[in-house]
Every structure is written in structure tokens, then in C-alpha cells.
Amino acid sequence: MNISNMLVQGARCFPEKKALIYGNTSYTYEEFNAIIDRVAFYLRDIGVTRDQRISIYLPNIPEWPMFYYAITRLGATAVCIAAAYKRDEMARLVNDSLSSVLVTCEELLSQVPDRSVIPQVKDVIVIERDDKLKAMIEGRTSLTTPPLRVECAGDDVATFLYTGGTTGVSKGAMLTHRNLLYAAHMVSYYEKTVSDDVGICFMPLNHVFGLCHIMHSTFYGCSTLVLSKGFDMDGILASVEANRITRFYAVPTIYIRFLNNPESKKYLKTLRYVFSAATSMPATVVRQWKDEYRLAIHESYGMTESASIVTFNHYYPHRHRIGSVGVAAGLAEVRLFDPQDKEVGPGEQGEIVIRSPNIMKGYFNQPQENAVALRGGWFHSGDVGRFDEEGYLYIVDRIKDVIITGGENVFPREVEDVLYTHEAVNECAVVGWPHPEYGEAVTVFLTLKQDKTADEETLIRFCKERLARYKVPKKVHIVNELPKSPQGKILRRELRKK
Numbered sequence: 001m002n003i004s005n006m007l008v009q010g011a012r013c014f015p016e017k018k019a020l021i022y023g024n025t026s027y028t029y030e031e032f033n034a035i036i037d038r039v040a041f042y043l044r045d046i047g048v049t050r051d052q053r054i055s056i057y058l059p060n061i062p063e064w065p066m067f068y069y070a071i072t073r074l075g076a077t078a079v080c081i082a083a084a085y086k087r088d089e090m091a092r093l094v095n096d097s098l099s100s101v102l103v104t105c106e107e108l109l110s111q112v113p114d115r116s117v118i119p120q121v122k123d124v125i126v127i128e129r130d131d132k133l134k135a136m137i138e139g140r141t142s143l144t145t146p147p148l149r150v151e152c153a154g155d156d157v158a159t160f161l162y163t164g165g166t167t168g169v170s171k172g173a174m175l176t177h178r179n180l181l182y183a184a185h186m187v188s189y190y191e192k193t194v195s196d197d198v199g200i201c202f203m204p205l206n207h208v209f210g211l212c213h214i215m216h217s218t219f220y221g222c223s224t225l226v227l228s229k230g231f232d233m234d235g236i237l238a239s240v241e242a243n244r245i246t247r248f249y250a251v252p253t254i255y256i257r258f259l260n261n262p263e264s265k266k267y268l269k270t271l272r273y274v275f276s277a278a279t280s281m282p283a284t285v286v287r288q289w290k291d292e293y294r295l296a297i298h299e300s301y302g303m304t305e306s307a308s309i310v311t312f313n314h315y316y317p318h319r320h321r322i323g324s325v326g327v328a329a330g331l332a333e334v335r336l337f338d339p340q341d342k343e344v345g346p347g348e349q350g351e352i353v354i355r356s357p358n359i360m361k362g363y364f365n366q367p368q369e370n371a372v373a374l375r376g377g378w379f380h381s382g383d384v385g386r387f388d389e390e391g392y393l394y395i396v397d398r399i400k401d402v403i404i405t406g407g408e409n410v411f412p413r414e415v416e417d418v419l420y421t422h423e424a425v426n427e428c429a430v431v432g433w434p435h436p437e438y439g440e441a442v443t444v445f446l447t448l449k450q451d452k453t454a455d456e457e458t459l460i461r462f463c464k465e466r467l468a469r470y471k472v473p474k475k476v477h478i479v480n481e482l483p484k485s486p487q488g489k490i491l492r493r494e495l496r497k498k
Contacts, residue, residue, distance in 0.1 A: 050075030
């Protein structure tokens with residue numbers, strides 16, 4: 001078993017089909033798989049073995065998947081580091097993972113610290129500076145021996161994906177070959193991926209959405225992946241049109257931008273399937289999108305620790321429920337527990353816990369965190385949800401984000417969902433703010449749509465008409481932009497610092 005075998009299979013079944021497109025460059029499955037074999041030899045020649053961890057610190061460029069699959073093909077572990085990270089952030093993850101090799105590029109080299117700061121790193125590979133590597137990638141050097149393809153046990157670790165650090169401390173989730181292959185199969189199956197599909201990825205490949213949900217499932221289905229460094233409205237629209245994209249993956253912010261830009265509609269005619277992740281999609285936006293584009297925005301529930309999919313909101317329209325993240329996918333068992341780890345029934349709220357073949361092996365070198373997160377044989381997500389009578393899951397909020405105001409619990413999302421129905425609200429986030437009387441005050445930060453106006457008084461009155469009194473915001477801050485992670489998730493912790 002090996003996650004890189006997806007490309008071997010693609011090269012056998014669809015050798016001439018395009019596997020990867022980046023700008024004006026493309027690679028067939030046969031070409032791409034051969035490059036991975038050659039890069040694996042390059043890594044072997046510099047001393048990489050299956051017990052080592054190799055950090056990938058690259059933007060979304062073709063060398064990212066080339067190195068990723070070459071590392072895993074050797075049975076080594078790929079450590080995925082965000083290209084958005086600066087020197088101290090990336091050094092912390094390189095050291096935490098005990099990586100022995102770091103792969104980077106000229107663009108990011110200024111953020112690579114002195115070797116004394118990352119002492120366990122024996123080699124730093126700068127892809128543009130290594131002539132031998134360039135010759136292998138460009139095919140000017142051919143292999144004279146059979147390819148190196150290590151067969152791993154299902155429980156062998158293939159990847160470290162670091163959690164988003166929403167608690168302030170990133171943890172390395174150890175994802176195995178079985179985790180990744182099972183998740184790729186589930187996404188490909190539930191999304192009905194076929195070899196004629198063309199998907200686009202501008203989400204960072206170090207993130208579970210970009211790596212597992214988009215890239216792995218695309219190659220598992222022997223489809224074509226169009227890779228982009230990031231989201232640029234004009235560039236992405238042009239790429240969708242030029243490459244006849246059929247599958248579009250983004251975060252809620254992107255869909256909101258499209259709805260605010262009517263011109264985008266004429267570029268998106270080839271889309272057959274759209275999917276949103278990273279944070280919950282406001283139901284109002286889903287309805288607006290469906291009215292405008294005649295396509296449902298699909299969602300699932302998953303996280304770094306599950307290598308993507310745990311639930312899925314059905315592909316077929318008559319089974320799709322707006323506002324839900326769907327039902328348990330495949331072999332996943334999903335339950336809701338109270339604070340005493342007792343199961344609660346339909347309609348009641350509880351912490352989402354999961355047991356599934358795609359749940360991580362654990363956090364690297366974090367025994368205490370593992371004991372808490374994986375207690376009782378269930379992964380405890382830290383998310384609050386509820387089931388309806390048909391088994392559809394609805395995300396309420398993160399446990400840590402609950403606002404306790406005057407002794408009452410307020411989930412930020414229920415206030416945000418109301419605000420999203422106001423015609424002037426573009427994006428919003430609700431946090432608890434210290435208050436001498438209530439303990440915490442419900443506080444809103446939001447941006448307005450272009451050419452729309454609203455003030456604090458109007459928005460508070462709007463909420464009063466639709467929410468219980470204790471849920472109504474005490475303060476509304478109208479700002480130019482909201483702080484976000486590289487994946488597009490609004491960072492409530494940054495708002496609490498303001």
C-alpha cells in the first residue's frame with residue numbers, strides 16, 4: 001500500500017491523459033509518474049530513507065506534488081508546511097517534526113533560517129539551484145534501474161499535516177497511507193469523480209482541503225488537476241474558461257465574491273460540481289448561489305485529523321439538505337456526546353465524535369493531546385453539532401467559541417446566520433468580548449457589500465427582531481476586512497485581540 005500508487009495506476013490506465021496543468025505547462029499521467037520515480041531516486045541518492053521526515057516548504061507549483069509523491073513512494077513521511085509561513089513559524093514546524101531534509105525554492109528561501117536554528121536538517125534542497133534535480137524533472141536524466149516503489153503497511157505514516165493552530169498551538173496530525181487512500185476513495189466516490197473531470201486547486205496544498213480532498217481525490221479518479229498558486233479573481237475565471245473546469249473547490253469567501261461579481265457567471269458555464277470547505281457555508285449564500293447558478297454548493301464535514309471527509313451532503317438534489325453537512329460517509333461512525341461522553345439523541349446538541357478508517361494515527365509527540373482527543377476509541381472533534389431525525393448532521397459551532405453571556409450560552413454561528421440574511425452584510429464573525437456585567441458580550445465584526453450601507457444601530461435592531469434578547473449583539477464593528485488564515489477561514493482569535 002502506498003498513497004503514490006494512485007499515479008502508477010493512472011499511468012497504466014490513462015498514460016496519455018493530462019494529470020496536471022500549471023499555467024501553460026502540462027504533464028500526462030505517464031510523464032508525471034516518471035518524474036515522481038526520478039525524484040524518488042534523487043532523494044534516495046542524498047540519503048533519504050523510509051524512517052525520515054522531509055519538510056515541503058513550497059507554494060502551489062508542480063514540484064510540490066512531485067516531491068510529495070516521491071517522498072511517500074520511498075516510504076518516508078512528507079511534512080507539509082504552509083508557504084505563507086514566515087521564518088519563525090516554519091522553523092517551529094521543521095523542528096517539531098524532526099525533519100532531516102527541507103525542500104524549498106528561491107521565492108521562499110529568504111524565510112529559511114540559519115541551519116543553527118534547524119539543527120536536525122541535514123540537507124536544504126532549493127529546486128532551482130540543483131542541476132541534477134532539474135535534469136531529472138525535465139527528463140534529461142533517465143533511470144537505468146527499476147523504479148523505487150516501497151510498499152508500506154496501511155498504518156505507516158505518510159504525511160504530517162499541521163492543524164490550523166486555532167488554539168494557538170499547531171499539532172502535527174500523523175496521517176497513514178490507509179487514512180489517505182480511504183479518504184481519497186470516499187471523496188471520489190461521493191462526488192462521482194470520473195476520468196473526464198477537470199478540477200482546479202488554488203487552495204494551499206499543505207492544507208487538508210487542498211491535499212486530501214482536492215489533489216488526492218482528483219488523482220485517485222484519474223482526472224486532471226489544474227494547479228494555481230492562489231486565488232486571483234481574473235486569473236481563476238480565465239483558467240476555468242480556458243481549461244473547461246468541471247469541478248470547482250473553494251471556501252465561502254470565494255463564492256460570496258462571485259455572487260458580488262455578476263460578470264463571473266459567463267466564465268463558469270463548464271462547472272458541473274462545486275464544493276465548499278474550511279468553514280461552514282451560510283445557508284443564505286447557498287440559496288443565492290443555487291438561484292443564480294442553478295448548482296448546489298456541496299459541503300461535507302471533516303478536518304485535518306480525518307484526512308478530509310467524515311460526512312457528505314448528498315450529490316443528488318432530492319437528498320441534498322441546505323444548511324447541513326450531510327450524513328456519515330462510508331464506514332464512518334459519527335455520534336454526539338455530552339460533557340460526560342454519553343451519547344445524546346436527535347435534535348439535541350453535543351460534541352461530534354468520530355470513529356473511521358481515515359482518523360489519524362495521532363498527534364506527533366503529543367501523548368497528552370492524544371489521550372484527550374482519542375479517548376474511548378473515538379476522535380473528539382471539539383465541534384458542537386446536532387442530528388435531525390433523518391441522520392443529517394448540522395454544525396452548531398466550536399466548543400471553544402461558545403459565548404457565555406449573563407449565564408446563557410450563545411453559539412456565534414446562530415448570530416452570524418441571521419446577519420448573513422441582511423442585504424448589506426458581506427462577511428461577519430461573532431466573538432465574546434469581556435464585559436463587567438455579563439461576563440462576555442456578544443460582539444460582531446463585519447464587512448459590507450459594495451454599494452450597500454448599514455450602521456450599528458440598524459444591524460442591532462435587525463438582530464433584535466430575529467433573535468432571543470440574550471443573543472443580540474451588544475456591539476457591531478464595521479471593518480474593511482476580516483483577518484483570515486491562508487485557507488480563507490476567518491480568525492476569531494485575532495478579532496478577540498482587537
